[in-house]
Amino acid sequence: LFAAAALTALAAPAVFAADLEGRVLKIGTDATYPPMETVDESTGQIVGFDVDVMNAICEKVNCVPNFVNTAWDGIFAALQQGEFDLVISGVSITPEREENMDFSEPYIIVSQAILLQVDNADMTLDDFKAGGQKLAAQTGTTNAQLAEELVGRENVSLYDNFSAAILALQNADVQGVIIDGTSASAYEQEFAGELAVGITGLQSDPLGIVFQEGDATVDAINEGLAAIQADGTMDALVAKYWGT
Ligand code: ARG
Incomplete structure (x- = not known):
């Protein structure tokens, strides 16, 4: 990642x-x-x-x-x-x-990743692009920027911080969270069996x-x-x- x-x-x-x-x-x-x-x-x-x-x-x-x-x-x-x-x-x-x-x-160099609910772990970018599913990120981040590029602004939900975005994913208010891979793996561990890194191979960012x-x-x-x-x-x- x-x-x-x-x-x-x-x-x-x-x-x-x-x-x-x-x-x-x-x-x-x-x-x-x-x-x-x-x-x-x-x-x-x-x-x-x-x-x-x-x-x-x-x-x-x-x-x-x-x-x-x-x-x-x-x-x-x-x-x-x-x-x-x-x-x-x-x-x-x-x-x-x-x-x-x-x-x-x-x-460090991180590549961005999308966290999904384990039950929807086979979702793709096309599913988000098709509409009706929301991809979340923290406002003002490179993740938010990439989200809009990948699935279109209308399919993106922005939150003040990633804690709120993750909570929204757990509550199924959104269907994915795009985040640096370094944090995606931490959340995957913290919420094992509930959330999983589902989409990888996205843009890399140097920190x-x-x-x-x-x-x-x-x-x-x-x-x-x-x-x-x-x-x-x-x-x-x-x-x-x-x-x-
Ligand atoms: N790497 C991303 C950016 O710079 C997200 C950083 C978010 N950091 C944080 N502490 N919330 O835009």
């Missing part, structure tokens, strides 16, 4: 120049997105792959991540207004977003860490990212979450 291996070939810098000198980084994230970022119900902490990645990077380049849970809607506006130092939230690197923000190098345009912090974070890719930390995190 995704490919991280190709990214690990990047060479680590021979000399470690980047040092953020213990800087606290305020990090915006929409923690409704397993397994990338969610709120652990027992501790109230934000946890997930993106959190582990940022912690590992900060260990390399000497920063202190401070995660702030925020709605996806407005997350980039808040970043641009300086409310956050960076956003990590399973964000796809796209030409439109690159117009007014800067991205790190990609830290990146997002900064205000012109913020040099991205250079240090890129060095930290290259270091965790070179020393096996990234592979270990991918294995922790997706068991590959």
Whole structure:
């Protein structure tokens, strides 16, 4: 469902120049997105792959991540207004977003997938295109964009977050949810026997860490990212979450 291996070939810098000198980084994230970022119900902490990645990077380049849970809607506006130092939230690197923000190098590549109810697991894109069946996604995502391209706007239902879209699928308000494959497999596991990844082989997105345009912090974070890719930390995190 995704490919991280190709990214690990990047060479680590021979000399470690980047040092953020213990800087606290305020990090915006929409923690409704397993397994990338969610709120652990027992501790109230934000946890997930993106959190582990940022912690590992900060260990390399000497920063202190401070995660702030925020709605996806407005997350980039808040970043641009300086409310956050960076956003990590399973964000796809796209030409439109690159117009007014800067991205790190990609830290993982995900291919989108469609979750179906197990009982309808043989549905195809044509079934959605034919009308009467709804494909759901989170508003303002690349998934929502692809949904409209694949089955037509009239057959797409948009939700504020993927938790709501998944609930709608469980309630049969919609018949599918299009989502990054990394999260599709997490939901498939969480709701085994109820939901299943039914349609794959869709568009792949590189995910990146997002900064205000012109913020040099991205250079240090890129060095930290290259270091965790070179020393096996990234592979270990991918294995922790997706068991590959
Ligand atoms: N990768 C998709 C995008 O960037 C979806 C990201 C959704 N992230 C989240 N935390 N809800 O548009």
